[in-house]
Amino acid sequence: MTPPAAQRPEALDPADYESAKRMVQSQDPAIRRKVAEHPKTRPELLYFLAADAAAEVRRAIATNAGTPRQADLLLAKDREVMVRQAVAQKIARLLPELSADQAIQIERLTVECLETLARDQATEVRGILAEALKDLPNAPHGVINRLARDVELSVCGPVLQHSPILTEEDLTDIIMKGPVRGAMTAIASRQNVTASVADAIARSDDEAAVTALLGNPSAQIREETLDRILDQAPQHEPWHSPLVRRPRLPARAVARLASFVADNLLKVLQDRDDLDPAAARNLVEAVRQRVGQAGAGAAPGLPLGPVDFGEEAVGGAAAGPEKPVERPSDKAARLNKEGKLTEKLIEGSMVEGDRAFVMAALAELSQIELAVVDRIVATHAPRAVTALVWRAGLTMRFARQVQLRLAQIPPKTALNARDGTHYPMTDEEMRWQLEFFGVEAKA
Template sequence: MTTQPSRASGAPDGDEAAKRAVRDPDPAVRRAAAESADLSPELLFFLAADTAAEVRRQVAGNRATPGQADMLLAEDSEEEVRGTLLDKAVGRIPANGTDPQGPLEKLTLQVLTVLARDPSPQIRRLLAESIRALEHAPQAVVSVLAGDTETAVAVPVLRHSPQLTDTDLLAAVAGEAEPARIAAVAQRPTLSSKVADAIVRTDDIEAVALLLDNESAQIREETLDHILAKAPSRPSWHRPLVYRPDLSGQAVRRLARFVAMSLVEVLQARKSLDPMVVREVAEVFCARFERDGVALADTDEPPVGRRPVDGGARAEALAREGALTEEEIDDAIFAGDRSFVIAALAALTGIPRSTVERILEAQSARGVVSLAWKAGLGIRLAMKVQMQIAQIPPKAMVNARDGTQFPLTEKEMEWQLEFFGTGDGD
């Protein structure tokens, strides 16, 4: 049971007029009394249990109301009363970040803790919005809100609160996290590489785009390589990738192969690029312009009246001309042109397209490596086909032996192909 506050020295509760006012049958009179900063703690405590919500609301907003009364009002039946109390409690959060020492500070923390678990999502959302960017908001309260079942409650603090730790953020994006929560975390300032890795692992296209657009986010080069491997087929990543401040020369080379031509021009203009990389990007630009016959717009959609070139048909045409080189296949992998790669593998191995596609869809690392070997490709391209075309997870990939050799014997690779019904490739 909550203890009634003791009588304060000099408090006006001895005033008969005040005592009559708090017991007046007219709610308007009691409400006026509840507004007074001079009313004694005892009488404010008494009014905290008033039958009229309008009176209790005035008590909730009164800064002279004792902490014990605020605790009662934190569980008031009326949402409006709790909302008024919330505004007052947030205003009492210490600005210096020190732990609550006095009775009032400790009771304020207790009130905020109760409101963070309020049955009304609206109250919890209001609290989240109110403390989302406060540097010294109580961490325990922020953590409760960050894990709230209502996305509208969790998102404001996930996006802005400086009190959340990496552990909190990793928990927020783990498992079957809602896209809105992942997106909120992706936009946080100075995001750590550990959290950035977790966001990329979710494979949420929008969240990764927001992460790339977040210049203060720390993204490891290995993680960026993983993003680049999937980027060709994800246009929303192209622009933020091109504008990332920390791109390596290798990343720039890869981007130049598949982003819109206007973005290739942006890459060429980067002042931090090595002159050799600038020349290579210029060569890619010219080669793409010559191949496509036009500089494509940001959407990479062909102009009206110009039919897009089918990747499979182009691969077959190059094969007939004896011009189907590893470089062409490498370009197609970077561009995410699955149709070209499938047709190229079929043409170079003599294996039907349908069988090639079946091997890739089976995500058999050994089967894919054997297919690349049969096509006469090097182990470097075989690795890329595994990762970017067959979409085999890194842990399931078959890696090169000694960094340069195929990991299987010829007999083993022939057996792998026979397993998929290729025979001798006829």
């Protein structure tokens, strides 16, 4: 016997519990979907429908804000990508709207769900989650950390660039482990990149990331980090433009830039009105040297007369041709040949902040390639740095200063001299430390 029209499943109201129970038993997925998407459907019915045979019904359950978290977890593992996408979108959409108490509850009930979605095999599912969570201050750290280390840039990029959840330690670890191509550029583009993170980026071989770092006005770049970048800058033309526009350029950096950037960028330096008097004088001298080298046929765009930098600028014509700016490695080699590359001289340069020359001096005296010296110092490892200074034939007292000033090793962890003057390791131990970096024993 056919039931009255009012009692047929398609005519029932899903808001009524008894009616909804009948509707979920219907053979028609369209009727079951009505229950799945209704905002007043009871949680137990939603959980029951989370295992429905029809993907369209499960997707409706995934989008329903009233679905219990246990059902969301089932749907986060669903075989259909569209269902998992719907769960990711819903969970991420709910997070910013939660009160403090609700946030605790969501943390307890949905972290497993979010972690499941963060491991999803479908890039688009992980991408949806990353885009939704990228700037939320209450997103779970574990989930954000996993997304930040994803193998797809579309997933890790938004989180690396924007997430406030990632710590300085997270970012440095990701950089050191070699992230996917483009990820380091995302990190370099973050607001307020810390000095330690900037230093890690500068030590990489990622030209695009360093370019982004230099172009980021909120990035904190220490002077020694800038020196390291300037050591390599002549071979990296994309760095030149952001370098000359970098705010608060130190005087020494201005002089070094003026020695190799193109004429149009030299003009940008000259037009800056924020250079301190020392930087202005350095720039004037660098311009004169370039003009002197060019001779009568000076390069276009370079002024032959004094450059107006205010009262502190140096005016008048140059007394005569001056020598070109000497590279730190050439200076170290020359001084060593002349017998003048002494510990006192190197220490004075370190106190003045001339990191590039100190590194070149250590490389010259130790007969270790500059790139290897840089890697040793970059480890911030007291034993390795101490072994480097020992190899250079310098004192343990100086090794202590190199640990503190050059390698930025905290005083509590830096090695102290044995009996006040002696190295605390045996020669064999120090040779062993250097072998890690491919340094062979001296003949």
